[in-house]
Amino acid sequence: MRWTRAAATAATLSIMLAGCGAGPSDRPVVAVERPGAGSAKTEAPAPRELAKAEVPKTDLAWRDCTAATLSSLDFGPAPAGLVLECAEFSTPIDTAGTVLGTFRAGALRARLPQTPTDTPPLVLTSGSDRSSASTLAGLAIGPNSALLAAQPIVAVDRRGIGASQPIDCIPAQLRAVMTDLGQTGVGNADQVDAVAGFSQDATIACRDFLQPYEGTFDAPHAADDIEQLRKQWQVDKINLLGAGNGAKVALSYARRYGDHLARLVLDAPEPVGADATTMTEARVTGAEAALTAFAQRCKAANCALGADPRAAVVALMNKASSGGLGDISAADLSTALTGFLSSPRGDQVNRVTAMADILAAADRGDRGPLSAMVVREAAAITSDGEFVNRCTDSQQPPTADKARELAQTWASKYPVFGRNAAIGMMVCSAWPVSTAAPLPTKLDLPVLVFAGAADPIVGGAAASVTGTLGSAGARHATMTWQGWGHPVANHSGCAQKAVNDYLAEGKLPADGGACPA
Known part of the structure; x- marks a missing residue:
């Protein structure tokens, strides 16, 4: 079912969210010198005792959608044992109450036979770059399985994208x-x-x-949807991975709900504080x-x-x-x-x-x-x-x-x-320019950041994001993948191992390391 103009005028709107190359690599991380950082490499200081994410107490009503999902994405048959499950949950159109009603948000969960059932899921968003469900499905069918073998991953699509009920507004x-x-x-x-x-x-x-819902499709509202999922699960803290534009959603979540974050991974994050021309040239440079x-x-x-x-x-x-x-x-x-x-x-x-x-x-x-x-x-x-x-x-x-x-x-x-x-x-060009989503001003959490050497979606734009994290007081470490593609964790076994180590104990790798192509 798609949004229709009749439905859009209803008092309450419900939406059903129903270098040579970049090969997979499990080779270990290597150290590289960051410009201006000097040649000495030191491990990040030992983190304080961090709270951990929790296993959902009340889960969603998942249903198997493996074949349908991969077929719709033209990704071919599922690897042996892979299970993709779809579910929906209700989320307020606007948590501030300026617009009443609820959307139906959709999620995709991926797991393997060896994925533990008593481990907190990793929540994933790729924002508006493409559906989060397709990003997760792409990771799930790849040869690097360490991340998915260690915990289930749950992708949440932005409103009107992917598994969400489509918006049908352009003639x-x-x-x-x-x-x-x-x-x-x-x-x-x-x-x-x-x-x-x-x-x-x-x-x-x-x-x-x-x-009157036109103002509810920004990154902060997307963060609200992830917060609603946390409430649905009845847990205090979650692990969150934001890729590309999804990093903007993840940063909005950190700004609004930072106390509910156990771990935060920003994978090839979209730059912050940049105009359209700067962002576009970065993407073009990465694509070339x-x-x-x-x-x-x-x-x-x-x-x-x-x-x-x-x-x-x-x-x-x-x-x-x-x-x-x-x-x-x-x-x-x-x-x-x-x-x-x-x-x-x-x-x-x-x-x-x-x-x-x-x-x-x-x-x-x-x-x-x-x-x-x-x-x-x-x-x-x-x-x-x-x-x-x-x-x-x-x-x-x-x-x-x-x-x-x-x-x-x-x-x-x-x-x-x-x-x-x-x-x-x-x-x-004709869309009204909105105020940039507010960034976190205080974040007492270590953050793992990945950047790609040849990223056709964001270019090499991690510096503006790490600057924001530093200003908010968050410890962070950046690892650069030396391959091509987007996002990093989908393509690099080295990156997946770093994510697993970080999720387990909150330990950051040395800042400035690199994952080989």
């Missing part, structure tokens, strides 16, 4: 503009104006549709770096893209930009590439040659497999719920003139992703 005729960034045909006079027009029309449609790492691994595997896979991809992007890929626009190709490079699938490194085959086939004129991939990847990241949540979180989008300027500058600086990323910043 069908506008959707194509969003997915192909106004590239309705080669020679479009001004894609920036086309996307800005979409933003205006979609913003009016969605805010009118959601009224991830493409380079993919190309190196592709070459080593003698893949179908030839002796210089990166050059082949650049040529393919130029071909798409000039209309040489038919209905597949440059924006479509960017969606497929970014979707692959940022896939949460833990087995992604094993799919490099398959991706190369798809791209090479499209270059030869067989565009079917790439077209199917574009549809699948767009569906994963361009729902109406993601539009509403991302635009609500967005800060200081550029003007149209600035976007045009950046589209030209970035096209040469970042030849595969730059131009489309600059134009894409206009998607949220």
